[in-house]
Amino acid sequence: MDRRKFVTHTIAGSVMLSAGGVLLNSCKASKKHLTILHTNDVHSHIEAFPKNHADFPGLGGLARRAGLVQKIRKENPNTLLLDAGDIFQGTPYFNFxxxxxxxxxxxxxxxxxxxIGNHDFDNGIDGLLAQLPYASFDFLIANYDFTNTVLDGYTKPYKTYIKDGLKVGIYGLGINLAGLVTKKLYKETEYxxxxxxATDIEALLKITEKCDIIICLSHLGYSYENENRPDDLKLGKRTKYTDLIIGGHTHTFLERPTVVTNANGRGILVNQVGCFGVNVGRVDFYFDEAGGSAEGVTISV
Structure with missing residues (x-):
């Protein structure tokens, strides 16, 4: 299916840069604050790692993450919690x-x-569908065409959210499954x-939906030497309206987001927080009469 037809069918200035942050142009006024919390590649790690673990002693676990999220939501009720894929596979909890x-x-x-990450197909597309009733959150994926599969109609290319009077558009991108996942698992999913x-969706979110902030949930991977292999850093350079790319797949540990200059010459943020739920990413957007800014940090759980 042609990508532009698919998008239509499915959805019927200069900046100053600083470490881990950017200054934005804003159409909104007066003291607005949005917090984005995000995870990636949790891989079914429900419990914290043991205290004697060689790499992540005592880190992670859903209980600790829940406490952190609750604390931040109390500080700023205008918070969105997002995940960049590979929720499944990695512990006996998934096997069982x-x-x-x-x-x-x-x-x-x-x-x-x-x-959706590649490992979220590990029990096949039917296995993923079987678990969707237990998820009360949205699955956003713009570059997988599920038309001829059982997942048709169960995902969205994007969704908009209103927080503190700001309209936030979020879209998802997945990695090429061919050669990475057995064909029988993802069946007729078209990549x-x-x-x-991304450029089609972000333009729609900016121009038609009139979003103030645009976020991409990406499972492409942070960076590859192969110029022909899509990744988040290359994506950031090609986009015009996306403000934040939240990545996954490569298990890249960043202390702060990377600042990338996009196709309009504006600085945007690209972030990824490793794997296994040991970190949570936090990005804060601030807007006032003078404009807007964004800054990010990685928090150990």
Whole structure:
């Protein structure tokens, strides 16, 4: 299916840069504050790592993440909680429950949206569909065409959210499954070029939906040396309206978001917080009469 037809069918100035942050132009006024919390590649890690673990001693776990999210929501009720994919696979919890527990717990934490990673197909497209009733959050994926599969109609390319009077548009992008996932698992899912889809969706969110902030949930990977392989840094350079790319897949640990100059010469943020739920990313957007700014940090759980 042609990408532009798919998008239509499915959805019927200069800046100053600083470490981990950017200054934005804003059409909104007077002291607005949005907080974005995000995870990626949690891989069914429900419990914290043991204190004697070689890499992540005592870190992670859904209970600790829940406490952190609750604390930040009390500080700023205008908070969105997002995930960049690979929710499944990695512990016996997935082997036994098939993803049910992961989705139930994420729903209890009140995740707002997630995109789909390659490991989320590990029990096949039918296995993923079977667990969707346990998820109370949105699955956003713009470059997978599920028209000829059982997932048709169960995902959205994007969704908009209103927080503190700001309209936030969020869209999702997935990695090419061919050669990464067995064909029998994802069946007739059609992969569409992420750069082309992203520029179509972000323009729609900015021009038609009139979003103040645009966020991409990406499971492409942070960066590859192969120029022909899509990644988040290359994506950031090609987009015009996306303000934040939240990434996954490569398990990249960033202390702060990377600032990338986009196709309009504006600085945007690209972030990823490793894997296994040991970190939560936080990005804060601030707007007042003078304009807007964004800054981010990684928080150990």
């Amino acid at each position: 429950y098939g993803g049910e527990l992961e989705f139930k717990l994420m729903s209890m934490l009140r995740y707002d949206a997630a995109t 569409l070029g992420p750069y082309e889809v």
